[in-house]
Amino acid sequence: MSTNPLTRLARFLFFAVLVRGVILLALGLTVRHRERLPQDGPAILAANHNSHLDTLALMSLMPLSLLPKLRPVAAADYFLAGKLRGWFARNIIGVIPLERGQVRKGARPLAVLDDAIECGDILVLFPEGSRGEPEALGRFKTGIGLLAAAHPDVPIVPIYMHGFGKALPKGSALLVPFNCTVSVGATLHGAGTRHEFMKAFEAHMAGLAGKETVPAWD
Amino acid sequence: MIATLSAALELPRPVVVAMLGLWAVLIAASALVLALRARDEARYRELTERTASWWWMIGAFTFAIAANQVVAIVFLAIVSYLALKEYLSLIPTRRIDRGLLLFAYLAVPVQYFWAAVDWYNMFIVFVPVWMFLLFPALMALRGDTQNFLRAVGTLSWGLMLTVFCLSHLAMLLVSGELTNPVGGGVGLLFFVVVLAQFNDVAQYTWGKLFGRHKVTPSVSPKKTWEGLVGGVLTTTVLAALLGPYLTPMDYLWSALAGSIIGVSGFLGDINISAVKRDLGVKDSGGLIPGHGGILDRVDSLTFAAPAFFHFFRYFFTP
Numbered sequence: 001m002s003t004n005p006l007t008r009l010a011r012f013l014f015f016a017v018l019v020r021g022v023i024l025l026a027l028g029l030t031v032r033h034r035e036r037l038p039q040d041g042p043a044i045l046a047a048n049h050n051s052h053l054d055t056l057a058l059m060s061l062m063p064l065s066l067l068p069k070l071r072p073v074a075a076a077d078y079f080l081a082g083k084l085r086g087w088f089a090r091n092i093i094g095v096i097p098l099e100r101g102q103v104r105k106g107a108r109p110l111a112v113l114d115d116a117i118e119c120g121d122i123l124v125l126f127p128e129g130s131r132g133e134p135e136a137l138g139r140f141k142t143g144i145g146l147l148a149a150a151h152p153d154v155p156i157v158p159i160y161m162h163g164f165g166k167a168l169p170k171g172s173a174l175l176v177p178f179n180c181t182v183s184v185g186a187t188l189h190g191a192g193t194r195h196e197f198m199k200a201f202e203a204h205m206a207g208l209a210g211k212e213t214v215p216a217w218d
Numbered sequence: 219m220i221a222t223l224s225a226a227l228e229l230p231r232p233v234v235v236a237m238l239g240l241w242a243v244l245i246a247a248s249a250l251v252l253a254l255r256a257r258d259e260a261r262y263r264e265l266t267e268r269t270a271s272w273w274w275m276i277g278a279f280t281f282a283i284a285a286n287q288v289v290a291i292v293f294l295a296i297v298s299y300l301a302l303k304e305y306l307s308l309i310p311t312r313r314i315d316r317g318l319l320l321f322a323y324l325a326v327p328v329q330y331f332w333a334a335v336d337w338y339n340m341f342i343v344f345v346p347v348w349m350f351l352l353f354p355a356l357m358a359l360r361g362d363t364q365n366f367l368r369a370v371g372t373l374s375w376g377l378m379l380t381v382f383c384l385s386h387l388a389m390l391l392v393s394g395e396l397t398n399p400v401g402g403g404v405g406l407l408f409f410v411v412v413l414a415q416f417n418d419v420a421q422y423t424w425g426k427l428f429g430r431h432k433v434t435p436s437v438s439p440k441k442t443w444e445g446l447v448g449g450v451l452t453t454t455v456l457a458a459l460l461g462p463y464l465t466p467m468d469y470l471w472s473a474l475a476g477s478i479i480g481v482s483g484f485l486g487d488i489n490i491s492a493v494k495r496d497l498g499v500k501d502s503g504g505l506i507p508g509h510g511g512i513l514d515r516v517d518s519l520t521f522a523a524p525a526f527f528h529f530f531r532y533f534f535t536p
Contacts, residue, residue: 030504176320179307215310
């Protein structure tokens, strides 16, 4: 993220005015258990992923004073493609780019995330990897399990988001207003192995998803 | 003081007095709720939330009416938009219709524009005729016949309920300037909105106090005959008191209008209850703390607004 004060001001205005305005008028959020969101960093918000709006909506739920600490984790190959998109993703959204695909032996692709956690940042993470089929829960990748095991004292908040895939699904540039729901789950900590954590995380997400009455989408 | 307020806000004097009365009732009710809460906080938590939300809603309503007619129409259009959005989010929709739903939202500003320019003939046919024909045509042209009837039916019905029916409030406001020399369009709007909302509260209160016999156990198990009759009677009495002051109706006509608002309000309420039952949800949304969604709040007005509008138009428009 840029340290240029003008860029930081642009980021602040983008989130304080544009994102909040659009979310208030075009979407309308129902937030369950807002009090479970972390008050400060370091922390990890781990949500399901159906739409670009997911990131923006999640970030809008946190107080603006924490905005400098909020860092969505995003695929480098997608978000850094193209000069303008790369600049916007890095400096306005504030993403931490992550390399996808084959990992060279000995390389630690998640090291950038370790560094961010050490700095007290709040990571916004989508363990499904990509947005996938709108309004369907995909398989979780286990990178978050690795992070959890490496940082057992950092709170990890599972968050189930619903409706965003209807409002702006993958492959569409047309935002259609729909009410969306964000259910914040109880905080998890990475005690034990990566697989134990993944089990607990999946159970929490399934529990949150089960409480929603989801209208059909066909 | 009232004369100054009336001049400064450019509102008819009776509307200013009625508005002050409404705020007095709100303040008195809030004091009562605070006293109850001091006795047993847990038991009256929802009531406290509801009351706090009433402050926001009556505040917004007062602001919209006091500012000017354009602000009031925009306010009502936003209510319609939020209700339509809530409705479309609750029902099953087809992915292929996403773009069409954006068009459906555009019907809101257009419909309220007809009201704003007082073009009654277009106002009354735009949704029931033109939108009714447009959307099935567009959907058929898209070519997906799977669940076609359901998609056309739910969209047309939702537009009728949240856009057409609710927009009668705006038409009442605009057309009332000529038809109501007593309190103007604002007087008519105030009359129907406040009575419909008051009727909800009255039915709830009578039901809580004396409710025994259920009216529609399968749709809305909390609605009782005692609540319904008590509520409609209370609304009728209040209408008989308010009507001659705000509208050209005498106390008998006002009482009749009040009972129409009371009964149609009840029917609008159970109509939305039936929709929610069908869809398996408890609240239509989470917009208004203690009340649920916006549809939960304007459900009675979806029926009461057109019912009162056409009653008044038939008997009191020269």
